[in-house]
Amino acid sequence: MPSIKQFQVTFDCAEPERVARFWCEVLGYVVPPPPKGFATWDDFNRSLPAEDQGAWFACTDPSGVGPRLFFQRVPEGKVVKNRVHLCVRAGTGLVGEERLATLEAESARLVALGAVQVRILRADGVNESCIVMQDVEGNEFCLD
Template sequence: MSSIKQVQITFDCAEPERVARFWCEVLGYVGPPLPEGFATWDDFDRSLPPGHQGPASASCADPSGVGPRLYFQRVPEGKVVKNRVHLDVRVGTGLVGEERVATLEAECARLVALGAVRVRLLLADEDNESCLVMQDVEGNEFCLD
């Protein structure tokens, strides 16, 4: 039996490029290289036949090759319920108490400036450290952990 070597995380969304740009900024990821002969993605898009213009998908990847590739595909329906799967952005690993909360809050402020929405701070209890629940630019939930 073979083992899985890579995982791609796929997001359904209305605006693939916008969501991809957001997650590139959050994670320090990069988009794919431009197709040969094109100076910008807009130039490439304009070269496509009518009816095929406008990105149906976008992606970004960890430049070190360690993290999973993120893929964003346009779908006609909007998000209507809570995610069944979400990303945990690990910014407070190893921190506890007020130091952890301060780190989560600082990253939250950075991401809000990028278009994220703060949902709620979950303070530490006897089982879990504090985390901050947020939404990306299209309302997909994620946690700062």
Template structure:
């Protein structure tokens, strides 16, 4: 049996720093330093040739438990629904109206950071709220 390995989730996007900052707010992550040579992303970016500035960014879970998120600039825009998406788990163990109220509160918080609400899925017991990040990538508040 092979050992469990760490993994990162990579996002293709137009504005890596903007999308990384959004996901830091959503998940309580912090911007990962670009390298040991630079204290901030801004310092790192200024050291790059103009065409490379803003081409990538990363953020990480300050507790070290969650996966690193990596954001890379790509020339093409998003055209179809994501094949993979993140579920932001805030309602684990809750059901019915209590669960829905918890999800609604989190969705409202995320709207302030630029998220877009797509739809609420609710069957009287289970629920989730489909949303999009600042570049239109789908995710669920679950």
């Protein structure tokens, strides 16, 4: 059986471009070029029927290593906890107070972008510290 080489992470959301641009800032991702024949994404959007304008947006890892993130507009809002979430690896290799300080600094940067810090989970002897966050539309993610 062949192995899967790439995958995409899809977010349901109310404002695809807003959420995508937030995640670009979080992860250092970029907005890919607009489709062939269009100078900008705005030009592309204007070419669509009104009900499809702004219906989706995407961002990609400029190194080509990470998965593509796709954001699609859905009519319903988020009601309960995500079944899947991203873990942003901001403290890899760090332990103790150094790790927590690094995570708290990254949390402050993301809060300035519109994220919400939900809670800090402190090291317990088995697991290192992490911080539970929410993006600009309330989707949970972790800084770890």
